[in-house]
Amino acid sequence: MTDVAVKNAALEARRLSVAPMMDWTDRNCRLFHREISRHSLLYTEMVTAPAVINGKRNLLLDYHEAEHPIALQLGGSDPRELGEAVRIAGDWGYDEINLNCGCPSDRVQSGAFGAVLMKTPDLVADCVAAMRAQSDVAVTVKCRIGVDDQEPRDILPRFLETVAAAGVNRFTIHARKAWLQGLSPKDNREIPPLDYELVKDMKAEFPHLDLSINGGVATLDAAKELLAQGMDGVMIGRAAYHEPFNILGEADAVFGVDGLARDPFEIADIMRAHIARHMERGGKLHQFTRHMLGLFHGRPNARQWKRILSERASGGDLSDYDAALQAVRLGAQAAEG
Structure with missing residues (x-):
């Protein structure tokens, strides 16, 4: 450019x-x-x-x-x-x-x-x-x-x-x-x-x-x-x-463009890769996830996403991130019946 x-x-x-x-x-x-x-x-x-x-x-x-x-x-x-x-x-x-x-x-x-x-x-x-x-x-x-x-x-x-x-x-x-x-x-x-x-x-x-x-x-x-x-x-x-x-x-x-056409789950998956690289360099989970608490705002189990990340992220690892994401995935599946 x-x-x-x-x-x-x-x-x-x-x-x-x-x-x-x-x-x-x-x-x-x-x-x-x-x-x-x-x-x-x-x-x-x-x-x-x-x-x-x-x-x-x-x-x-x-x-x-x-x-x-x-x-x-x-x-x-x-x-x-x-x-x-x-x-x-x-x-x-x-x-x-x-x-x-x-x-x-x-x-x-x-x-x-x-x-x-x-x-x-x-x-x-x-x-x-x-x-x-x-x-x-x-x-x-x-x-x-x-x-x-x-x-x-x-x-x-x-x-x-x-x-x-x-x-x-x-x-x-x-x-x-x-x-x-x-x-x-x-x-x-x-x-x-x-x-x-x-x-x-x-x-x-x-x-x-x-x-x-x-x-x-x-x-x-x-x-x-x-x-x-x-x-x-x-x-x-x-x-x-x-x-x-x-x-x-x-x-x-x-x-005037269509953008990325992503949903919050795709964003969460993409961010997981960023977080993994960040933690490999010595960073902490919460340095990313504290900004992401509202990603699923208004969606099923959004409170569980926020709760898990808030409670575990300060000393947490990617398993805690995955647990929070699984909670909202289950909420979405239940809402779809």
Whole structure:
């Protein structure tokens, strides 16, 4: 595939993406999701720019070649550091570099990045300009509609306009405010009301920008509806993690292709081979299976699958995986009569 074709494929992939989620979307999770959907865009967990510069780069940046298209999400607020992190990450060949301007956790607030950057669009513009100067791939931004007492209809247009002037034309907008004090990260995903209409209005106001919407999208049908309403892309978070096959099993239809036409049992069999190789290299069963508990969500004996893997996986082996899979196979056979 040529460089142009790769870039076009990555751009098309933003039509449906799985959100970056700390402690969840690690390389094992992403490989699992990629076995379900070939075309959806996958994101790393957020990695801070200082960690990339000073930390164990292979541990932070390595991924399986099969994960493409894949985006690296960076956290930071120092243009020099972010530019250096992007330069370093260039050797890993990510399809997109994303700047986090949406996470409300105490950790990112103490570092003056994440959602707090909604208050300083000029600084964000400086950051992305430094990142773009070091990047051969698209630099994008994930943001909120505002924070704290900001009025989203006033600040979001200015934020988009200011950052776009620095050369970014792709944004993913979490359609909720973030409250930096008084709400936990979990509460910030649920309590502030969603304002999809504002995000859709931004698409009308800035038709030249590529805008994806995030927040509260719980089904693939809901994602398709938002695309039909004019959004360029939809990012799904926890629903894709907790119900991976229900969300991603038919996701490739969003891209106009039939996808892999696999069922959850075939995915489980394919993952068994990945897990076996992982364990041969010294890995643990639960490092994969903790991401797979929702594979059979809504299907007979799904609770037994989750229970067996949850109870045995920390010190378990492939026999425990096989026992969990056998439980759901028996449930499926009983349901078929």
